Amino acid sequence: MSTAIKSLARHQHWLALLVVGVVLLLVPFVAALGGQAWVRIANFAILYVFLALGLNIVVGYAGLLDLGYVAFYAVGAYTYALLASPHFAIHLPFWVILPLGAGLACVFGVLLGAPTLKLRGDYLAIVTLGFGEIIRIFMNNLNAPVNITNGAQGITLIDPIRIGGFSLSQSSTFLGVTLSGPQKYYFLLVGLAILVIVINIRLQDSRIGRAWQAIREDEVAAKACGINTRNIKLLAFAMGASFGGIAGGVFSAMQGFVSPESFSLMESITILAMVVLGGMGHIPGVILGAVLLTGLPEALRYGIEPLQKMVFGRLLIDPESLRMLVFGLALVLVMRFRPAGLWPSPQRRRELSESTD
Amino acid sequence: MDTLIQQLINGVTLGAVYALVALGYTMVYGIIGLINFAHGEVVMIGTMVAFTVIVSLAGSGMPPLLVLALGLAVSTLVCMVLGWALERVAYRPLRHAPRLTPLITAIGMSIVLQNVAMIIWGRNYITFPPMINKQIYDLGGASFTNVQVSIVFLAALMMIGLIYLVHRTRIGMAMRATAQNPQVASLMGVDINRVIAMAFVIGSALGAIAGCMVGSYYEIAHYQMGFMLGLKAFTAAVLGGIGNLAGAMAGGLLLGIIEALGAGYIGDLTGDFLGSHYQDIFAFIVLIIVLMFRPSGLFGERTGDRA
Numbered sequence: 001m002s003t004a005i006k007s008l009a010r011h012q013h014w015l016a017l018l019v020v021g022v023v024l025l026l027v028p029f030v031a032a033l034g035g036q037a038w039v040r041i042a043n044f045a046i047l048y049v050f051l052a053l054g055l056n057i058v059v060g061y062a063g064l065l066d067l068g069y070v071a072f073y074a075v076g077a078y079t080y081a082l083l084a085s086p087h088f089a090i091h092l093p094f095w096v097i098l099p100l101g102a103g104l105a106c107v108f109g110v111l112l113g114a115p116t117l118k119l120r121g122d123y124l125a126i127v128t129l130g131f132g133e134i135i136r137i138f139m140n141n142l143n144a145p146v147n148i149t150n151g152a153q154g155i156t157l158i159d160p161i162r163i164g165g166f167s168l169s170q171s172s173t174f175l176g177v178t179l180s181g182p183q184k185y186y187f188l189l190v191g192l193a194i195l196v197i198v199i200n201i202r203l204q205d206s207r208i209g210r211a212w213q214a215i216r217e218d219e220v221a222a223k224a225c226g227i228n229t230r231n232i233k234l235l236a237f238a239m240g241a242s243f244g245g246i247a248g249g250v251f252s253a254m255q256g257f258v259s260p261e262s263f264s265l266m267e268s269i270t271i272l273a274m275v276v277l278g279g280m281g282h283i284p285g286v287i288l289g290a291v292l293l294t295g296l297p298e299a300l301r302y303g304i305e306p307l308q309k310m311v312f313g314r315l316l317i318d319p320e321s322l323r324m325l326v327f328g329l330a331l332v333l334v335m336r337f338r339p340a341g342l343w344p345s346p347q348r349r350r351e352l353s354e355s356t357d
Numbered sequence: 358m359d360t361l362i363q364q365l366i367n368g369v370t371l372g373a374v375y376a377l378v379a380l381g382y383t384m385v386y387g388i389i390g391l392i393n394f395a396h397g398e399v400v401m402i403g404t405m406v407a408f409t410v411i412v413s414l415a416g417s418g419m420p421p422l423l424v425l426a427l428g429l430a431v432s433t434l435v436c437m438v439l440g441w442a443l444e445r446v447a448y449r450p451l452r453h454a455p456r457l458t459p460l461i462t463a464i465g466m467s468i469v470l471q472n473v474a475m476i477i478w479g480r481n482y483i484t485f486p487p488m489i490n491k492q493i494y495d496l497g498g499a500s501f502t503n504v505q506v507s508i509v510f511l512a513a514l515m516m517i518g519l520i521y522l523v524h525r526t527r528i529g530m531a532m533r534a535t536a537q538n539p540q541v542a543s544l545m546g547v548d549i550n551r552v553i554a555m556a557f558v559i560g561s562a563l564g565a566i567a568g569c570m571v572g573s574y575y576e577i578a579h580y581q582m583g584f585m586l587g588l589k590a591f592t593a594a595v596l597g598g599i600g601n602l603a604g605a606m607a608g609g610l611l612l613g614i615i616e617a618l619g620a621g622y623i624g625d626l627t628g629d630f631l632g633s634h635y636q637d638i639f640a641f642i643v644l645i646i647v648l649m650f651r652p653s654g655l656f657g658e659r660t661g662d663r664a
Contacts, residue, residue, distance in 0.1 A: 059457075065457070115645065115649045116648070116649075121456075122386075122390075122599065123595060123648060123652065123653065126591060126595045126644065127644065127645055127648055130592065130640070130642075130644055130645060133588075133641055134642065137637055138638075140634075141634050269464050273461050273464065276457045276458065276460075276461045280457065318480075321475045321476050324471075325468075327468060328468030328469035329465065329469055331461055331462065332447055332465040335451065335454070335458050335459070336447075336450055336451065336462070339454035339455060340455060
C-alpha cells in the first residue's frame with residue numbers, strides 16, 4: 001500500500017513537470033495570438049526569473065543585501081553591445097561575448113565584494129546601491145572625451161544572437177511551424193532559465209549552499225565551524241554577478257539597443273522586490289515573484305485605460321502613474337499580509353511561526 | 358582661492374539640507390532599525406505643499422515673509438501627519454516581520470507617494486515664485502545670498518532644537534531608552550508605539566523644512582526630486598554612523614562640502630577628462646572609502662553582531 005502511494009507520488013512529480021513543460025511550450029504561441037508584444041512580455045518575465053534567481057543566491061542564500069545588482073546586468077549588456085555593434089565596428093559572435101560578459105561581471109562582483117566583506121546588513125546595502133549608481137553614471141558620461149558608451153543616447157543596432165546564417169531575430173520555419181524572432185528568443189531564455197534553476201537547486205544542498213546559509217544565520221558561528229567566510233561570501237557575489245552578466249548580454253541581443261536608462265536603481269529594487277515578494281531563498285517563490293512583478297505592470301497597462309473609461313466615462317488619471325501607484329500598493333499590501341513572501345520555503349515559514357509564539 | 362571659498366559656501370548650504378534630511382533617516386533607524394526609503398518622498402511632498410501654499414497666497418497682498426512662513430508651517434504640518442500615517446499604516450504591522458519585509462514596504466510606499474505627487478502636481482518641473490528679494494554679499498571674491506544664510510541659520514536652529522529635545526526632555530529620554538532596548542524601555546513604562554510615532558513625526562517635520570529650503574534654494578521642484586535627495590541624505594547618515602544624531606549632522610555637512618568641492622575641482626584635477634557631471638559619484642566613492650576603514654561610519658559605535 002505504502003509503496004503504491006510512494007510510486008504515485010513519484011509519478012505526480014513527473015506529471016507536474018510534464019504539465020509545466022507543456023505550458024512552457026505553449027506560452028509563446030498562445031501569447032502570439034494577442035500580438036508579438038505579449039511574446040516579448042513573456043520573454044522579459046523569463047529574463048527576470050533568471051535575474052531574480054541570480055540575486056537569490058546573494059540575498060536569499062547568503063543573506064547579503066545587494067541593492068546594486070543591476071550594475072552586473074549593465075556590465076553584461078554593455079559588454080555585448082560594445083563587442084557586437086557598429087559602434088566600434090566589432091562583431092564578435094555571441095559564444096565569445098556571453099562568457100566574456102559573465103566573466104567581466106564576475107570580476108566586478110569580486111571588486112565590489114572585496115572591500116565590503118566587513119560590512120553587514122544595511123551598510124552593505126547602501127554601498128552596493130552606491131556602486132550601482134557609480135556604474136550607471138559612468139555609462140551615462142563616458143562619451144567624452146573618448147566616446148566609449150555613447151552616453152545617454154545608448155548603443156543601437158546591436159547584433160542579434162546568430163549561428164552561421166541562422167539569426168534569432170528573424171522568423172523562420174521548422175517542420176511547418178513558423179517561429180517569429182521573439183518566439184525564438186523565448187526558447188533560448190527558457191533554456192537559460194532551466195539551467196539557472198538547476199544550478200540553484202544543486203547549490204541549495206551543496207557544501208557551498210549550506211555554508212551560505214550558515215553565514216546568513218550567524219556569521220561568527222559559521223566562521224567558528226571552519227567556514228572560510230571571506231571566500232564563501234566572495235563566491236556568492238561572483239556567482240550572482242555572473243548570472244547578471246549573462247542576463248545582460250541576452251537583454252542586449254534581444255533588444256538590439258541599450259542605454260543607461262535601463263539600469264537605474266529602480267531596476268535593482270524591482271529585482272529585489274521579486275525575490276522578497278516571492279519568498280526569499282525559495283526557488284518556486286522567486287520564480288512566482290519575478291513572473292508576477294513583470295506581468296502585473298503590463299496587465300495594468302492594458303487594463304487600466306479601458307477600466308477608467310468604463311467607470312468614469314473618460315480618462316480621469318494619467319494611466320502611467322496610476323499603473324505605478326497600483327504596483328506600489330501591491331508591494332505594500334503583499335508584505336502586509338504575507339510578510340515572508342507569497343510562497344515562502346516551508347523551513348522559513350516554520351521559523352516565523354515559532355518566533356511569534 | 359575664490360573657487361575654494363565659493364564651493365565651501367555652496368557645500369555648507371547643501372550640507373545643511375542633507376543633514377536635516379539625514380536626521381529623519383537616522384532617528385527612525387536608531388529606534389527601529391528600518392531604512393525608511395519613503396523619507397525622500399516625504400521631503401518632496403513637503404516642497405510641493407509649500408509651493409502650492411505660496412503660489413495660492415502670492416497674489417493676496419500678504420507680506421512675502423508671512424506667506425513664506427505660512428508655506429513652511431502648512432507643509433511641516435502636512436508632512437508630520439504623513440509621517441505619522443506612514444508609520445501607523447505601513448510599518449507598525451510589520452514590526453516583527455523578517456528584516457527585508459519592511460524595506461520592500463518602504464519602497465512600495467515611496468513609489469505610491471511619488472505617483473500620487475505626479476497625479477496632483479503633474480510631471481513637469483514647477484518653479485518656485487521668488488518671495489524674498491535676493492541680496493548678494495561678497496566674501497573674498499566669492500559670493501553668497503541671504504537665502505543661503507537663512508538656510509544655514511534655520512538648519513542650525515533645528516539641529517540645536519532636536520539635540521535639546523532628545524537630551525533634555527522626557528520624550529527624548531524615552532527615545533534614547535527605546536533605541537537602547539525596546540523591551541526594557543517598555544517595562545519601565547515607556548509607550549514604545551508613541552515613541553516610534555514621534556520619531557517619524559519629528560523626522561518628517563525636519564524633512565518638510567529641508568524640502569522648503571531646497572525649493573527656495575534651487576527655485577524649482579519636481580515629483581522625482583525626493584529620490585536622489587533621499588539617497589544622498591541616507592548616504593550622509595551612513596557616513597556619520599547610522600542611528601547617531603551628531604553623526605548624521607556631521608555626515609550631511611561633510612557630504613555637502615565634498616560634493617561641492619568635487620564638482621568644482623574634478624575638471625582641473627583630471628585635465629578635463631572627468632567633468633562636473635560626475636558630481637553625483639563623489640558621495641558614493643567617499644562612502645565606500647570611509648566604510649572600508651570604519652565599517653560602522655565615522656562616528657558609529659563599534660557594536661557587536663546584532664542580527
